[in-house]
Amino acid sequence: MTNKHSASLTYRDAGVDIDAGEALVDRIKPLAAKTMRAGVMAGIGGFGALFEVPRHLKxxxxxxxTDGVGTKLRLAFEWNRHDTVGIDLVAMSVNDILVQGAEPLYFLDYFACGKLSVDTAASVVGGIAKGCELAACALIGGETAEMPGMYPDGEYDLAGFAVGAVEKSRIIDGKSIAVGDAVLGLASSGAHSNGFSLLRKILTHANARPGQELAGRPLEDVVMAPTRIYVKSVLAALAEHGSAIKGLAHITGGGLLDNVPRILQPGLSARLHRDAWTMPELFTWLQQNGGVADAEMHRVFNCGIGMVIVVPANQVDAVTATLTAHGEQVSHLGEIVEQEGTAAPQTVVI
Structure with missing residues (x-):
């Protein structure tokens, strides 16, 4: 019962605009529709999304x-660059499940803000839909949460969740990796979505401006380049070469040093040759302007390599040819060697 001596309060008075939320859903639906694929039974709009497990898998x-975009979002806020962080969101999850041989099937997102800007949110979700198209997975659902007082005006947070499927007999677990196998690297599109706390500190230290030139492009374009999605090319290589692909590592937080050992068995290590690939100008600029040691660079950033693939030495040319035909830039980074002593697997860059 309302108090006759006071105005009747609404959810809008409390800071939540239900109409804006409904307007956003209307903007999202055609974006999500472009990502639909076989298996989708019910998507955007319901309480839960339905997807049928692929019937061709025995x-x-x-x-x-699941993952987020991290502090790269701070630059999205400061530079008003909201159209590509959605691609980053999708990439971080689909590339992760890809390394076990899984084909991404569907994706859900979570967008949280203090006050909902339909235009900003639609721009972000447009990037998510684009990422799903690049990964050939369906944007099947999600959640938009407007929470007054939780986030400053103009800021938001993102989280994403991807589900894929793989034939049980074709799961890639790295257990067949052996001494003498070759380590290949697929080029990254930039810093992807990792190391941005250090990256932003270097930008501040160097008094960098978003419009200044780096590698022939505006700095903000280089820094905000979305994470490369490796799904279609790697699935093509898996289809053609099967068990020749023994291991895959997505180079995310922890860089080259911490991610490659995750797929190695005890007694093995990866030896990479620093002259086997050219570190992109962005990372050279970051290292010079931040005075960052080589080991720290290799542990924080991808340094130009976004995905690592382990194959038998006699399959290097064949696998490289397939990946190159599907648009990847491939480098032969090094080889698998016997780990000295009793220490855990590691990556050594020489």
Missing amino acids: EPVLVSG
């Missing part, structure tokens, strides 16, 4: 991954 195993 023993399907579901593989899931």
Whole structure:
């Protein structure tokens, strides 16, 4: 019962605009529709999204991954660059499940803000839809949360969740990797979505401006380049070369040093040759302006390599040819060697 001596309060008075939320859903639906694929039974708009497990798999195993975009979002706010962070969001999860041989099936997103800007949110979700198209997975659902007092005006947070499937007999677990196998690297599109706390500190230290030139482009374009999605090319290589691909590592937080050992068995290490690939100008600029040591660069950033693939030495040319035909820039980074002593697997860059 309302108090006759006071105005009747509404959810809008409390800071939540239901109409804006409904307007955003209307903007999202055609974006999501472009990502639909076989298996989708019910998507945007329901309480839950339905997806049928692919029938061609005899023993399907579901593989899931979740991630965010990290402090790269701070630059999105400061530079008003909202159109590509959605691609980053999708990439971080689909690339993760890809390394176990899974084909991404569908994706859900979570967008949280203090006050909902339909235009900003639609721009972000447009990037998410684009990422899903690049990964050939369906944007099947999500959640938009307007929470007054939780976030400053103009800021938001993102989280994403991807589900894929792989035939049980074709799961890639790295257990067959052996001494003498070759380590290949697929070029990254930039810093992807990792190391941005250090990256932003270097930008501040160097008094860098978003419009200044780096590698022939505006700095903001180089820094905000979306994470490369490796799904289509790697799935093509898996289809053609099968068990020749023994291991895959997505180079995310922890860089080259911490991610490659995750797929190695005890007694093995990866030896990479620093002259096997050219570090892109962005990373050279960051290292010079931040005075960052080589080991720190290799542990924080991808340094130009976004995905690592381990194959038998006699399959290097064949696998490289397939990946190159599907648009990847491939480098032969090094080889798998016997780990000295009893220490855990590691990556050594020489």
